[in-house]
Amino acid sequence: MNALVLQSYNNVEYTQVDTPAYAPDEVLIRVRAVGICGSDVHGLDGSTGRRIPPLVMGHEAAGVIEALGDAVKGYEVGERVTFDSTLYCGRCRYCRQGKINFCENRRVLGVACDEYSQPGAFAEYVSVPAHVLYRLPEGMSFHEGAMVEPLSIAVHAAAITPIAIGDSALVIGAGVIGLLTLQVLQRAGCSRVYVADIDDDRLAMATTLGATETFNSGAVPLADEIIARTDGLGADSAFDAVGLSETTNSAVYSLKKGGTATIIGNYSPKGELPLQYLVTRQICIQGSNASSGEYPACIEMIQNGRVAVKPLLSKVAPLSEGARWLDTLYRGDSGLFKVILEP
Numbered sequence: 001m002n003a004l005v006l007q008s009y010n011n012v013e014y015t016q017v018d019t020p021a022y023a024p025d026e027v028l029i030r031v032r033a034v035g036i037c038g039s040d041v042h043g044l045d046g047s048t049g050r051r052i053p054p055l056v057m058g059h060e061a062a063g064v065i066e067a068l069g070d071a072v073k074g075y076e077v078g079e080r081v082t083f084d085s086t087l088y089c090g091r092c093r094y095c096r097q098g099k100i101n102f103c104e105n106r107r108v109l110g111v112a113c114d115e116y117s118q119p120g121a122f123a124e125y126v127s128v129p130a131h132v133l134y135r136l137p138e139g140m141s142f143h144e145g146a147m148v149e150p151l152s153i154a155v156h157a158a159a160i161t162p163i164a165i166g167d168s169a170l171v172i173g174a175g176v177i178g179l180l181t182l183q184v185l186q187r188a189g190c191s192r193v194y195v196a197d198i199d200d201d202r203l204a205m206a207t208t209l210g211a212t213e214t215f216n217s218g219a220v221p222l223a224d225e226i227i228a229r230t231d232g233l234g235a236d237s238a239f240d241a242v243g244l245s246e247t248t249n250s251a252v253y254s255l256k257k258g259g260t261a262t263i264i265g266n267y268s269p270k271g272e273l274p275l276q277y278l279v280t281r282q283i284c285i286q287g288s289n290a291s292s293g294e295y296p297a298c299i300e301m302i303q304n305g306r307v308a309v310k311p312l313l314s315k316v317a318p319l320s321e322g323a324r325w326l327d328t329l330y331r332g333d334s335g336l337f338k339v340i341l342e343p
C-alpha cells in the first residue's frame with residue numbers, strides 16, 4: 001500500500017510499505033481522511049522523542065472497515081468509522097476503572113517512543129482493535145470524522161476542570177485544540193471565554209467562533225488584562241493549549257484564588273513555576289492527557305453543530321502531497337488550521 005513514512009528525522013517520503021496485518025480482535029480500516037496534528041509537525045525533527053523513525057504517523061482519522069479479524073463481533077465490512085488514537089488494553093487496573101488514557105499497556109497510533117512503535121493512519125490502511133472503533137453517523141463526512149480525535153482532547157480537558165455555569169475562562173493558544181476548547185467551554189456553561197495568542201489571524205478565528213474577547217499576548221500583559229476584566233479577581237479556569245513555560249505561567253497569573261490551570265499543550269519537557277504564588281493563592285495546576293471515553297459526546301457535538309469544525313478545516317490534500325504540507329506547517333506562519341490528507 002502507499003504510505004507517508006518518516007524515514008529519518010525531517011525526511012518524509014510517500015512510498016510503498018506492507019499493508020498492516022490485523023489480529024483476530026482487530027479490523028483493517030481503509031483510511032479516507034487523516035488530519036495532521038501539531039504533535040506530528042513538532043515530532044518531525046526528533047525534538048519531542050515521540051516520532052522515532054521509521055514511522056507512519058497520523059492519529060486523527062476516519063475511514064471504512066475493509067476487513068475484520070475472526071473474533072470481531074458487531075461490525076461489518078463497509079461501515080464508516082473513526083477510532084480512538086489511544087490503543088488501550090481494557091484489562092489493566094486503570095482500564096477497568098474507565099481511565100483508558102492511563103492504560104498500563106497504552107500505545108498511541110502513529111507514535112514511536114522508547115517503549116513502542118505503533119504505525120498510524122498516514123497510509124491507505126491502518127489496523128486497530130475493534131474496541132476503539134466508533135461509527136460515524138449518517139451525514140457526517142470523513143473530514144468531520146477526522147476531527148473527532150482533536151475534539152476529544154478539548155472535551156477531556158474541560159471535563160477534568162471544575163466549571164460552573166457563569167464562569168470565566170481563558171484559553172491560551174488559538175490553534176485547532178485551543179479553538180475547540182473555546183467552543184467546548186461555551187457549551188459547558190462558561191459565560192465568558194477569553195482567548196490569547198500571538199497571531200492576529202488566529203485570534204480573528206477565535207472571535208468568529210464566539211470568544212468574548214481576544215488578546216495578542218505578544219502585545220499586551222495578558223494576566224493584567226484578564227484580571228481587569230474579572231472584577232480584579234482573575235479567571236475561574238485557564239487552559240494552556242501551547243505548553244511552554246511562558247504560557248503556563250500566564251495561565252497561572254490570570255487565575256483567581258482557588259482557580260484551576262489545565263495544561264493541554266505538550267511542547268516543553270520542563271518549565272518553571274511560581275511556587276509561592278501557587279501556594280498562597282491555592283491554585284490547582286493539572287495536566288490533561290488525551291481523552292477517556294469522550295468520543296461519543298464529540299461525535300454528537302459535531303453532528304448537531306454544537307461545535308463547529310468546518311471553519312477549522314483549512315486544506316484538503318492527497319496523501320501523496322503530505323510531505324509538502326508537513327513541511328509548510330513545520331515552517332510556521334502558514335495561516336493554516338487543520339490540514340486533512342486523503343489517501
Ligand SMILES: [Zn+2]
Pocket residue numbers: 037038039059060150
Ligand atoms: Zn493529535
Ligand SMILES: [Zn+2]
Pocket residue numbers: 088089090091092093094095096102103104105106
Ligand atoms: Zn489498560
